[in-house]
Amino acid sequence: VKRSLLTGIAGIDLCYPIGKGQRQLIIGDKKTGKTQIALDAIVNQKGKNVLCIYVAIGKTKKNVKEVYQNLMARGAMEHTIIMAAFNDEMPPVLFLTPYVAATIAENYMMEGRDVLLVIDDLKRHATVHREISLLAGMVPGREAYPPDVFYIHSRLLERGCQHRTGGSITILPIVETKGGDITGYIPTNIISITDGQIYLYRFIDNGEEEEPGLENIEEDEEFDRVSAIFNEWLDTQDFGDIDLDALDDLED
Numbered sequence: 410v411k412r413s414l415l416t417g418i419a420g421i422d423l424c425y426p427i428g429k430g431q432r433q434l435i436i437g438d439k440k441t442g443k444t445q446i447a448l449d450a451i452v453n454q455k456g457k458n459v460l461c462i463y464v465a466i467g468k469t470k471k472n473v474k475e476v477y478q479n480l481m482a483r484g485a486m487e488h489t490i491i492m493a494a495f496n497d498e499m500p501p502v503l504f505l506t507p508y509v510a511a512t513i514a515e516n517y518m519m520e521g522r523d524v525l526l527v528i529d530d531l532k533r534h535a536t537v538h539r540e541i542s543l544l545a546g547m548v549p550g551r552e553a554y555p556p557d558v559f560y561i562h563s564r565l566l567e568r569g570c571q572h573r574t575g576g577s578i579t580i581l582p583i584v585e586t587k588g589g590d591i592t593g594y595i596p597t598n599i600i601s602i603t604d605g606q607i608y609l610y611r612f613i614d615n616g617e618e619e620e621p622g623l624e625n626i627e628e629d630e631e632f633d634r635v636s637a638i639f640n641e642w643l644d645t646q647d648f649g650d651i652d653l654d655a656l657d658d659l660e661d
Contacts, residue, residue, distance in 0.1 A: 417453030430571030437609030467533035518576035
């Protein structure tokens with residue numbers, strides 16, 4: 410992984426860059442901006458010969474329409490495919506939709522294209538798999554999920570890679586948590602499968618809720634193993650002089 414996939418978000422691209430072929434989890438509570446980060450990444454691929462596929466699992470038609478209008482207004486639909494399995498679809502449709510999207514992404518990758526695949530979200534996908542498995546009589550495990558729930562997500566996410574054809578699949582899976590708890594069964598499974606995580610949260614201080622944002626990460630904390638390797642490679646490159654004064658207002 411040596412080529413960067415710029416999201417257009419300075420806090421991510423400068424501190425924890427995502428490489429093409431990487432699997433970067435976006436995790437956080439509801440209404441913390443998870444989907445917006447993914448949409449910003451899609452919009453930022455305009456003119457870069459990157460095909461983007463947005464997969465909506467269990468979303469309402471209103472939600473998907475808002476995503477479409479957002480991308481259309483920002484000129485991103487020219488390089489984007491939206492695949493939606495709505496909340497009123499049959500469970501098998503909800504379950505198979507991300508695999509179909511990954512197969513389409515693989516086809517373009519084999520042709521030497523770079524693909525960005527956004528899956529929104531895998532927690533809903535796991536819930537659908539649990540529903541199908543219980544109805545099929547499978548033995549329930551932890552939190553009533555079937556024993557193969559880790560496998561069904563690993564075989565999906567491990568399609569993300571840098572292929573020898575020159576193409577790549579970069580995957581941004583999204584997982585919704587409750588109460589900021591990332592220690593649940595599904596979140597920890599997907600954290601162990603992905604290469605790195607972007608954790609969004611709402612910080613409450615003295616009873617006042619602040620705006621959602623990226624978690625504060627200590628400078629020396631190992632947060633993303635692939636980004637760490639990619640940063641080491643960046644340190645060996647000469648990009649000329651960078652005006653650090655232009656970055657003074659990033660914290661604002």
